[in-house]
Amino acid sequence: MDRIRIRGGRRLEGRIAVGGAKNAALPLMATGLLTHEAVVLTNAPALSDIATMGGLLAQHGLRVEHDTASRRISLDGAATDFEAPYDLVRKMRASVLVLGPLLARYGQARVSLPGGCAIGTRPVDLHLKGLEQMGAVIELEAGYINARVDGRLKGARILFTQVSVGATENLLMAATLAEGTTELINAAREPEITDLAQCLVSMGARIEGIGTDRLVVQGVDSLHGTTHPILPDRIEAGTFACAGAITGGELLLEGMRLDLFGACTHSLREAGVELLQEADGVRARRLNGLHGVDVMTEPFPGFATDMQAQFMALMAVAEGASMITETIFENRFMHVPELTRMGARINAHGSSAIVRGIGKLSGAPVMATDLRASVSLIIAGLAAEGETVVNRVYHLDRGYERVERKLAAVGAEIDRIAG
Numbered sequence: 001m002d003r004i005r006i007r008g009g010r011r012l013e014g015r016i017a018v019g020g021a022k023n024a025a026l027p028l029m030a031t032g033l034l035t036h037e038a039v040v041l042t043n044a045p046a047l048s049d050i051a052t053m054g055g056l057l058a059q060h061g062l063r064v065e066h067d068t069a070s071r072r073i074s075l076d077g078a079a080t081d082f083e084a085p086y087d088l089v090r091k092m093r094a095s096v097l098v099l100g101p102l103l104a105r106y107g108q109a110r111v112s113l114p115g116g117c118a119i120g121t122r123p124v125d126l127h128l129k130g131l132e133q134m135g136a137v138i139e140l141e142a143g144y145i146n147a148r149v150d151g152r153l154k155g156a157r158i159l160f161t162q163v164s165v166g167a168t169e170n171l172l173m174a175a176t177l178a179e180g181t182t183e184l185i186n187a188a189r190e191p192e193i194t195d196l197a198q199c200l201v202s203m204g205a206r207i208e209g210i211g212t213d214r215l216v217v218q219g220v221d222s223l224h225g226t227t228h229p230i231l232p233d234r235i236e237a238g239t240f241a242c243a244g245a246i247t248g249g250e251l252l253l254e255g256m257r258l259d260l261f262g263a264c265t266h267s268l269r270e271a272g273v274e275l276l277q278e279a280d281g282v283r284a285r286r287l288n289g290l291h292g293v294d295v296m297t298e299p300f301p302g303f304a305t306d307m308q309a310q311f312m313a314l315m316a317v318a319e320g321a322s323m324i325t326e327t328i329f330e331n332r333f334m335h336v337p338e339l340t341r342m343g344a345r346i347n348a349h350g351s352s353a354i355v356r357g358i359g360k361l362s363g364a365p366v367m368a369t370d371l372r373a374s375v376s377l378i379i380a381g382l383a384a385e386g387e388t389v390v391n392r393v394y395h396l397d398r399g400y401e402r403v404e405r406k407l408a409a410v411g412a413e414i415d416r417i418a419g
């Protein structure tokens, strides 16, 4: 498996391109199942998760083309196979997003249960309960979700007991082709959901309340094709903001919109990182020293759980202490022991971690078991004395496109060791 090698101590400066958001692209790709016409997505990132989703949709029978040079994904045709097999779903949990569209358009789906992953148990009960409320009959059998509906799904009033990005997306897509009105209450408000809703509207869906926690969908008989630009990846942009800041640098995050950061803007500014919206992106500049800031992860517009590990790396070298509380996933501190191996002073207990900033981290061989933990170790390595080698970067490629090239282009001493 590839490794990333970093020699710390270089100040990052320059322009860095922010790609299309992985977490928007994945549900957007699933919309290809809602129509037989072509759905074309532009600004598509070249990531292994996107390839996995493309493979799954091709297996369902869609024609899938991803031209990485022009950053276009085109999805066309009708599904002929309704099974999402274990081998694909275990690689990427977002595969479960085919469930709602398949049920809504074809009345049947057989999708492997995603199971847990390194960051938590991550059940899909809210997805299933919502679909049952819409008239689906769901059985769990041999690790699979077997779902079917006679005729069309029926509109329903669905109150989510917990805010869930994936459940909101699955139910939103299902509701577009249901008979009657569906109300999604306590819906997630992440920008990726707004992007999905806007794409669905451009396909002929009738959705009100976009951007709020109450989405009202009037089902329609059919949807048509569209061309939709994928919104910028706020997590990739935030990662680069932390990378630049830890080196005392200044980066223009090309293509990024400041409003997508939510509470992360406030936390980064409090920590000493200036963020300015400019015509072609967001400028992120470290002012003087870094200061310890307390953060708690929350659904959007709160501080994103997908930024927690990167922010912790930044706090590891800040002046003073910070308390980082993870409220979304029960096991999202796997980066703590690895950052500690680099000299960080972090004390994690339950859902909180106290980080006491130190002057300098020291390079070390480290390993990561999830996507954002991997990149947090790269960020730490950029500021560490000596060499850091991040092992097992398989997860990194799920969500970052050529991260080592992008960082090297703005001054980092970083390379990939194949193997």
Ligand SMILES: CC(=O)N[C@H]1[C@@H](OP(=O)(O)OP(=O)(O)OC[C@H]2O[C@@H](n3ccc(=O)[nH]c3=O)[C@H](O)[C@@H]2O)O[C@H](CO)[C@@H](O)[C@@H]1O
Pocket (backbone or CB within 6 Å): 022, 023, 024, 026, 093, 094, 120, 121, 122, 123, 124, 125, 126, 127, 128, 162, 163, 164, 165, 166, 167, 188, 305, 306, 328, 329, 330
């Ligand atoms: C592909 C994608 O977009 N992934 C993002 C999505 O994941 P994902 O959609 O899986 O995350 P959810 O918002 O659904 O999960 C939030 C919390 O709800 C729980 N839950 C969720 C569904 C359910 O049926 N039952 C249940 O208990 C989860 O275990 C978790 O504790 O949102 C997360 C929270 O912002 C991000 O970290 C992920 O990067």
Ligand SMILES: C=C(OP(=O)(O)O)C(=O)O
Pocket (backbone or CB within 6 Å): 023, 092, 093, 094, 306, 371, 372, 399
């Ligand atoms: C947790 C993440 O992704 P996924 O939901 O695909 O595992 C992430 O993007 O940080």
